[in-house]
Amino acid sequence: MxxxxxxxxxxxxxxxxxxxxxxxxxxxxxxxxxxxxxxxxxxxxxxxxxxxxxxxxxxxxxxxxxxxxxxxSPGIERPLTKPEHFRRYAGRKARVRTVEKIGDRRNFTGVIERVTESGVVLRPLEGGAEVEIGFGSIARAHLKEEIEEA
The missing domain is CATH 3.30.300.70 (RimP-like superfamily, N-terminal)
Known part of the structure; x- marks a missing residue:
């Protein structure tokens, strides 16, 4: 099946x-x-x-x-598998791996800045230009949570 x-x-x-x-x-x-x-x-x-x-x-x-x-359960680093997941978690940190390279990279970590009809726009945590990643180019994506130690 x-x-x-x-x-x-x-x-x-x-x-x-x-x-x-x-x-x-x-x-x-x-x-x-x-x-x-x-x-x-x-x-x-x-x-x-x-x-x-x-x-x-x-x-x-x-x-x-x-x-x-x-x-x-999905755990704290919840997978993002549908466009509505990216919309629901706009403003949160995410890690996205692409099928093919965008520029010279396949792995991106940033804040979900906005979601378009065709993809998601990430603002990199390390600074630099926003990157738009088409939904069809996403191999895997999940929320990126940082656990703070007391």
């Missing part, structure tokens, strides 16, 4: 307060489907992950997926 189809199935089975951030398949004979889930109305704790598994597993099995299922 293709990952795109699995993603459709999972998104259709999620409760309204949950959002699928990322889905990956790994493993060989018995595949492992790993889902990163966020929640709009509270924490993604053990109970919520167990609830997602109990709601999504039967639907996946009914569609012919016979592998294992793992559900986790």
């Amino acid at each position: 293709r990952l795109e189809r699995i993603t459709e199935i999972v998104e259709g089975a999620l409760p309204p307060e949950a959002e699928l951030l990322d889905a990956r398949i790994s493993g060989g004979r018995e595949p492992l489907l790993t889902l990163q889930i966020d929640r709009f109305d509270g924490p993604v704790d053990h109970e919520f992950c167990a609830r997602i598994i109990s709601e999504v597993s039967p639907v996946l099995e009914g569609e012919g997926f016979g592998g294992m299922l793992e559900v986790s």
